[in-house]
Amino acid sequence: xxxxxxxxxxxxxxxxxxxxxxxxxxxxxxxxxxxxxxxxxxxxxxxxxxxxxxxxxxxxxxxxxxxxxxxxxxxxxxxxxxxxxxxxxxxxxxxxxxxxxxxxxxxxxxxxxxxxxxxxxxxxxxxxxxxxxxxxxxxxxxxxxxxxxxxxxxxxxxxxxxxxxxxxxxxxxxxxxxxxxxxxxxxxxxxxxxxxxxxxxxxxxxxxxxxxxxxxxxxxxxxxxxxxxxxxxxxx
Numbered sequence: 001x002x003x004x005x006x007x008x009x010x011x012x013x014x015x016x017x018x019x020x021x022x023x024x025x026x027x028x029x030x031x032x033x034x035x036x037x038x039x040x041x042x043x044x045x046x047x048x049x050x051x052x053x054x055x056x057x058x059x060x061x062x063x064x065x066x067x068x069x070x071x072x073x074x075x076x077x078x079x080x081x082x083x084x085x086x087x088x089x090x091x092x093x094x095x096x097x098x099x100x101x102x103x104x105x106x107x108x109x110x111x112x113x114x115x116x117x118x119x120x121x122x123x124x125x126x127x128x129x130x131x132x133x134x135x136x137x138x139x140x141x142x143x144x145x146x147x148x149x150x151x152x153x154x155x156x157x158x159x160x161x162x163x164x165x166x167x168x169x170x171x172x173x174x175x176x177x178x179x180x181x182x183x184x185x186x187x188x189x190x191x192x193x194x195x196x197x198x199x200x201x202x203x204x205x206x207x208x209x210x211x212x213x214x215x216x217x218x219x220x221x222x223x224x225x226x227x228x229x230x231x232x233x234x235x236x
Contacts, residue, residue, distance in 0.1 A: 008153040013075040026053060029100070036101040037108025044120075045108060048185055051124060055131040059138075066139045073145045074138075081147030084208060089147070092201045098194040099179060103186030115187045126181025134174035137163050144171060148209045150216045158219045160227065167229050169206050176202065176231070206230050 013021075029052065033045040063070050077086070107114055115123075138144045140162035143151050150156055163170035179198050183191035210230055213220040230236055 007155045009069055010072040010075065010078060012072055017075060025056070029053070032097065032100040033104045033108075036105035039108070042104075042108040044187060045104060048182075051127060051185070052182075055127065059131055059135040062135055063138055067142060069142050070138045070144055073142065077147040078145060078149065078151075080149040080151075081145075082149060082212065085148040085205065088201055088205050088208075092198055092205070095194050095198040095201070096179065099182050099191050099198070100186070102194055103183055103188035103191030106190040107187040115184060115189055119184050120187050123181045123184025123186070126177045127185055128181075130174045130177030130181055132174075133163060133170055133177065137170040137174060140164065141171075148205070148212060150212075156217060158217065158223045160223055165227065166233060167231055168210065168224060168227050169230055172202055172206050173231055203231070 026049070029049045033049060034040050034042065037045055060071075077089070141159045141164065143154065143156055143159065145151070163173075167173060176199050179195040179202075180192065183189075183195045207230070210224075214224065
């Protein structure tokens with residue numbers, strides 16, 4: 001890696017892409033929640049969307065101040081992303097999205113395995129903790145991208161501050177909290193099924209990414225000896 005050259009950050013998100021995100025995400029949430037629920041009058045759906053969007057806005061505001069380059073890194077799957085990771089993403093993203101319509105259909109229309117209020121609150125706690133942890137990880141890690149690759153053009157190096165002092169993949173811990181938190185916040189036990197399937201793929205991705213970083217990122221093996229745990233301290 002040529003350390004004499006300046007890092008080359010990803011190109012900025014286009015205005016069209018920024019508008020697509022700003023408009024498309026809320027619209028997608030409305031469709032994914034209220035179409036399967038069968039009614040816009042299902043008030044738990046509105047609470048869910050409000051909490052999720054508020055969390056995203058607060059997170060974006062914090063990151064805009066402390067690590068604005070993260071929006072470039074997170075805007076797209078970058079060139080050089082591992083082929084196996086692209087395949088995993090093609091499986092994970094639809095499964096992750098399925099959590100919402102399954103939960104909305106189950107709790108909003110079918111009223112099947114309805115979760116008690118305490119479980120719903122637990123789900124919202126998972127969402128809040130997941131968003132907070134994801135924000136913290138992105139705040140300290142400029143190399144936080146949607147795809148797995150060695151970012152040599154950006155002088156990729158080990159990040160060992162913030163939550164990375166505790167586990168090696170805190171962003172994935174945040175994702176797991178969000179998967180299960182969203183299912184329970186919607187009041188659906190059936191939504192835990194796609195959440196669990198997505199979580200299984202994410203654990204596999206964690207193992208493969210960790211192997212790649214050991215092999216390709218300078219200093220990662222030494223970091224892994226200091227921070228032993230990938231996702232759960234004391235377990236794995």
